[in-house]
Amino acid sequence: xxxxxxxxxxxxxxxxxxxxxxxxxxxxxxxxxxxxxxxxxxxxxxxxxxxxxxxxxxxxxxxxxxxxxxxxxxxxxxxxxxxxxxxxxxxxxxxxxxxxxxxxxxxxxxxxxxxxxxxxxxxxxxxxxxxxxxxxxxxxxxxxxxxxxxxxxxxxxxxxxxxxxxxxxxxxxxxxxxxxxxxxxxxxxxxxxxxxxxxxxxxxxxxxxxxxxxxxxxxxxxxxxxxxxxxxxxxxxxxxxxxxxxxxxxxxxxxxxxxxxxxxxxxxxxxxxxxxxxxxxxxxxxxxxxxxxxxxxxxxxxxxxxxxxxxxxxxxxxxxxxxxxxxxxxxxxxxxxxxxxxxxxx
Amino acid sequence: xxxxxxxxxxxxxxxxxxxxxxxxxxxxxxxxxxxxxxxxxxxxxxxxxxxxxxxxxxxxxxxxxxxxxxxxxxxxxxxxxxxxxxxxxxxxxxxxxxxxxxxxxxxxxxxxxxxxxxxxxxxxxxxxxxxxxxxxxxxxxxxxxxxxxxxxxxxxxxxxxxxxxxxxxxxxxxxxxxxxxxxxxxxxxxxxxx
Numbered sequence: 001x002x003x004x005x006x007x008x009x010x011x012x013x014x015x016x017x018x019x020x021x022x023x024x025x026x027x028x029x030x031x032x033x034x035x036x037x038x039x040x041x042x043x044x045x046x047x048x049x050x051x052x053x054x055x056x057x058x059x060x061x062x063x064x065x066x067x068x069x070x071x072x073x074x075x076x077x078x079x080x081x082x083x084x085x086x087x088x089x090x091x092x093x094x095x096x097x098x099x100x101x102x103x104x105x106x107x108x109x110x111x112x113x114x115x116x117x118x119x120x121x122x123x124x125x126x127x128x129x130x131x132x133x134x135x136x137x138x139x140x141x142x143x144x145x146x147x148x149x150x151x152x153x154x155x156x157x158x159x160x161x162x163x164x165x166x167x168x169x170x171x172x173x174x175x176x177x178x179x180x181x182x183x184x185x186x187x188x189x190x191x192x193x194x195x196x197x198x199x200x201x202x203x204x205x206x207x208x209x210x211x212x213x214x215x216x217x218x219x220x221x222x223x224x225x226x227x228x229x230x231x232x233x234x235x236x237x238x239x240x241x242x243x244x245x246x247x248x249x250x251x252x253x254x255x256x257x258x259x260x261x262x263x264x265x266x267x268x269x270x271x272x273x274x275x276x277x278x279x280x281x282x283x284x285x286x287x288x289x290x291x292x293x294x295x296x297x298x299x300x301x302x303x304x305x306x307x308x309x310x311x312x313x314x315x316x317x318x319x320x321x322x323x324x325x326x327x328x329x330x331x332x333x334x335x336x337x338x339x340x341x342x343x344x345x346x
Numbered sequence: 347x348x349x350x351x352x353x354x355x356x357x358x359x360x361x362x363x364x365x366x367x368x369x370x371x372x373x374x375x376x377x378x379x380x381x382x383x384x385x386x387x388x389x390x391x392x393x394x395x396x397x398x399x400x401x402x403x404x405x406x407x408x409x410x411x412x413x414x415x416x417x418x419x420x421x422x423x424x425x426x427x428x429x430x431x432x433x434x435x436x437x438x439x440x441x442x443x444x445x446x447x448x449x450x451x452x453x454x455x456x457x458x459x460x461x462x463x464x465x466x467x468x469x470x471x472x473x474x475x476x477x478x479x480x481x482x483x484x485x486x487x488x489x490x491x492x493x494x495x496x497x498x499x500x501x502x503x504x505x506x507x508x509x510x511x512x513x514x515x516x517x518x519x520x521x522x523x524x525x526x527x528x529x530x531x532x533x534x535x536x537x538x539x540x
Contacts, residue, residue, distance in 0.1 A: 079486070180483055180520070182486070183481070183483060183511070183513050183516065183520055184513070185515065186513070186514070186515040187351060187513065187514075187515075190350050190351075191350060191351035191512075191514075192351070193350065194349055194350035194351035194352075194510070194511050194512075195351075195509060195510065195511045200350060238483045238484075238520075238522055239483055239484060240484075241483075241484070241522060241523055241526045242484055242504055242523040242526045243526075244526075245523065245526025245527040246526065246527055246528070246529060248527050249527055249528060321527070
């Protein structure tokens with residue numbers, strides 16, 4: 001794949017844009033014309049070339065700009081990256097997993113050379129060339145988790161598995177949809193999902209927990225989640241909500257196509273070999289309504305999904321304020337015909 | 347509906363075997379013990395009771411229990427310091443009991459955690475006020491004794507609502523700016539946690 005990295009911002013002037021290729025490879029989250037919570041887990045196996053699923057750890061045209069935005073967030077708020085002390089083995093597991101997958105999938109961009117515990121890591125897009133000893137944190141400029149997560153797109157949680165639950169014990173969270181790692185760190189699976197409406201009663205979390213605790217090494221799983229975001233802002237954290245919240249009121253009939261974005265999260269789940277912890281990469285993809293409208297099937301489906309989503313869900317996902325405007329935007333694209341199965345653009 | 351991230355306060359059960367029983371009681375939390383225990387209960391001979399009155403007056407009643415050890419602390423902070431000192435030399439087969447407001451129980455749980463005691467093994471009973479300890483998610487400052495939502499963060503002054511989400515580690519609920527989307531609006535506070 002010939003990747004051309006774009007230089008763009010996710011704040012201030014919001015110069016983020018998707019190329020036509022990025023639009024077509026967008027992991028559109030709606031497989032049918034309506035949406036309700038589901039665990040919707042599937043094996044995280046290689047998808048078709050040219051999709052976001054082609055490689056297990058996806059790197060796209062926004063890589064350099066996303067990493068620059070992450071660095072800005074961490075500079076302002078170091079608490080976005082935390083690991084409890086018992087997670088050091090899992091940190092090394094994570095570094096190894098991300099280095100291996102990025103270098104295998106993108107040999108032109110990343111190289112990992114290993115001679116027993118001596119490692120040489122080259123990250124060409126970010127101009128990084130470091131030699132370090134695997135397992136010796138003093139040989140890296142950051143702790144291993146922070147080091148590799150500053151070079152990997154998406155948020156990451158590392159959860160420990162013990163006492164019949166999963167525990168949010170480490171992570172790097174700079175582009176989250178309104179949850180706080182600093183608040184949730186140390187919580188069990190049920191605790192950190194406490195604010196989510198409806199899903200507890202539907203038994204979703206009981207089943208999801210069972211599934212996740214049984215994820216096997218070498219057999220990662222994935223699911224999609226989604227929300228809507230005003231402006232292509234990555235850092236929609238609760239920490240900064242008082243700064244970005246008012247942007248939600250700036251959407252009009254005229255500007256909605258450019259301003260409102262669908263934000264899809266590709267979550268994957270990996271068993272780590274030494275620590276038996278789980279790595280959750282939460283990779284987010286932004287797309288403007290205008291860009292969705294270039295794919296007729298998606299535009300039609302968006303209209304139907306937005307119309308039928310239950311109110312508490314729209315509220316929780318934080319877009320009830322702009323929901324009707326979005327429905328009106330997509331209405332002209334709904335031809336009343338049946339859409340083809342699945343989420344592919346055609 | 348129960349808040350899934352909030353600890354469960356099952357109430358005192360005094361019939362669980364142990365070599366030593368340590369009670370930390372704040373305010374009306376003393377009643378969690380007094381209402382259940384019979385003064386002739388053999389466990390009292392193996393019990394240490396730490397009590398911080400904060401306006402309550404149960405000292406005389408506790409004295410009458412004739413426990414192996416009893417300490418009235420002038421403040422909850424001093425009580426928790428003594429609790430930590432006791433835990434630093436405590437052995438296996440020591441059972442811990444905490445009763446009082448939620449913020450006090452959480453503080454006791456966190457002291458015990460420093461000595462490797464899990465929250466689930468501590469017997470807890472919520473007594474007294476429902477007031478909440480709230481951390482501002484924006485400035486990370488803690489606000490004690492919150493009875494109404496929304497309220498102004500005492501540190502950054504943002505107007506916060508109390509989200510039904512509790513962190514045991516921080517011993518606090520989460521406070522989130524209530525008027526971030528429309529900063530000119532100030533919804534009336536409602537007394538929810540008296």
